[in-house]
Structures are given as structure tokens and as C-alpha cells.
Amino acid sequence: AQKVTQAQTEISVVEKEDVTLDCVYETRDTxxxxxxxxxxxxxxxxxxxxxxxxxxxxxxxxRYSWNFQKxxxxxxxxxxxxxxxxxxxxxxxxxxxxxxxxxxGKGTRLHILP
Amino acid sequence: xxxxxxxxxxxxxxxxxxxxFRCDPISEHNRLYWYRQxxxxxxxxxTYFQNEAQLEKSRLLSDRFSxxxxxxSFSTLEIQRTEQGxxxxxxxxxxxxxGGSGANVLTFGAGSRLTVL
Numbered sequence: 704a705q706k707v708t709q710a711q712t713e714i715s716v717v718e719k720e721d722v723t724l725d726c727v728y729e730t731r732d733t734x735x736x737x738x739x740x741x742x743x744x745x746x747x748x749x750x751x752x753x754x755x756x757x758x759x760x761x762x763x764x765x766r767y768s769w770n771f772q773k774x775x776x777x778x779x780x781x782x783x784x785x786x787x788x789x790x791x792x793x794x795x796x797x798x799x800x801x802x803x804x805x806x807x808g809k810g811t812r813l814h815i816l817p
Numbered sequence: 818x819x820x821x822x823x824x825x826x827x828x829x830x831x832x833x834x835x836x837x838f839r840c841d842p843i844s845e846h847n848r849l850y851w852y853r854q855x856x857x858x859x860x861x862x863x864t865y866f867q868n869e870a871q872l873e874k875s876r877l878l879s880d881r882f883s884x885x886x887x888x889x890s891f892s893t894l895e896i897q898r899t900e901q902g903x904x905x906x907x908x909x910x911x912x913x914x915x916g917g918s919g920a921n922v923l924t925f926g927a928g929s930r931l932t933v934l
Contacts, residue, residue: 707859738922746906748860748925794859803914804850804873805923807859 705730707797707808715814716785724780724811726795732756734800737771737778742792742810754778782813790815821926823909829932830899837895838929842911849892850923851884852908853877860908866892867914899933906930
């Protein structure tokens with residue numbers, strides 16, 4: 704079965720702190736894709752990153768970075784020097800290559816306190 | 818390109834009534850997805866279309882739910898005889914499926930929030 708687990712339901716940090724959101728996935732497929740989406744209070748899911756299972760290179764985009772480790776089936780997301788505008792719910796998601804739908808985790812609600 | 822549009826944004830109805838939601842995808846996108854999101858949960862897949870063909874339906878989509886995409890452009894999701902358990906945010910997303918492998922990225926609309934009293 705395919706599954707995405709985001710064990711952290713809610714996290715609060717003070718502005719400018721770094722924060723890491725954990726994501727663990729389960730799949731027996733060898734080819735799959737991992738995603739992170741952000742859902743701000745407005746409600747619209749915003750795409751952040753896609754990573755395929757053959758590309759384990761970590762990625763950095765500004766204050767955002769992602770750590771993909773197949774050995775532990777994890778795809779963690781770190782925000783460096785957090786800002787209040789980063790407050791949102793963040794979803795990790797999985798899609799198998801043979802499938803056409805994305806499976807989402809339950810999300811982590813991130814509060815950045817001023 | 819105005820993104821994915823959903824209408825209405827909010828709907829309050831009484832139990833037993835029928836409701837219909839509309840989704841207008843990004844014009845060049847050939848795939849359209851419906852998801853449902855309840856409070857504190859991630860989006861759950863309901864169904865998706867490639868052009869006008871409905872290719873997959875989730876077990877979550879009971880007989881009271883029907884989705885259409887008649888001309889391969891906009892889509893409607895109808896819920897008949899609504900129940901209080903249907904209260905949720907209904908999200909529409911679209912993507913461009915191109916030949917070959919590669920996971921298409923879904924672009925989501927703002928959602929239609931349904932409250933069943």
C-alpha cells in the first residue's frame with residue numbers, strides 16, 4: 704500500500720528560527736514522485752517541489768531546502784530563517800509512476816511567531 | 818492564464834438537498850482532478866478526467882456523487898441527497914499530461930466549501 708506520514712501535526716517556532724518538517728512515505732514501486740505543497744490560510748494549495756525517485760540530490764531554493772533519503776523513505780523539508788509568511792499547512796505527497804493520482808499526507812500546520 | 822477557478826466558493830445547504838460545484842481548469846490542461854479535504858486532513862482523491870473521459874473513481878465517491886467533464890473543459894461535481902458527512906472542502910486541480918513518463922504537477926483551485934446542516 705502507498706502511504707505518506709507526516710508525524711508532526713503542528714509546529715510553532717519563533718521567527719528567524721530554522722524548522723524541519725518531516726515526511727515518511729511507503730511504496731513498493733521503484734519509480735515514484737514526491738511533492739510538497741503549501742496551503743496558506745487562503746486555502747489554495749501551492750506547489751513547492753517535485754522530486755523523482757531516481758534523483759536523490761538535495762535541493763535548495765532560497766530559504767527552502769529538501770532532503771530526500773531513499774534509505775529511510777524520507778523527504779524532509781527545511782525552512783531556514785523562518786518568516787511569519789511561512790505560516791501555513793504543509794503537505795507532503797506521493798505519486799507512483801504507474802498511477803495518476805497523488806496521495807497526500809495529513810499535513811503539518813506551521814506557526815511562525817513574531 | 819487565470820489559474821483554476823471553482824464556483825461557488827461556499828455553499829450551505831440542508832441535508833437531503835442536491836448541490837453542484839463547477840471547476841474551470843487551466844485552459845491548456847487536459848487532466849482534471851477532484852479531491853475532498855476535511856478539517857485537519859490532507860486532500861483525498863475522488864476522481865479524475867483526461868479530456869472528457871473519467872479514468873478513475875475512488876471508493877470515496879459513493880453513488881450520490883457524480884462528476885462530469887462533457888467537453889473536456891470545465892467539470893461539475895454533483896452531490897445528491899447531501900448528508901452532514903459530506904461537509905468538506907472540495908478541491909479541483911488540473912494538469913497537463915504529456916506523452917512519456919514524468920509526474921505532472923497539479924495546480925489547485927481555491928476550493929468550494931460545503932456545509933450541510
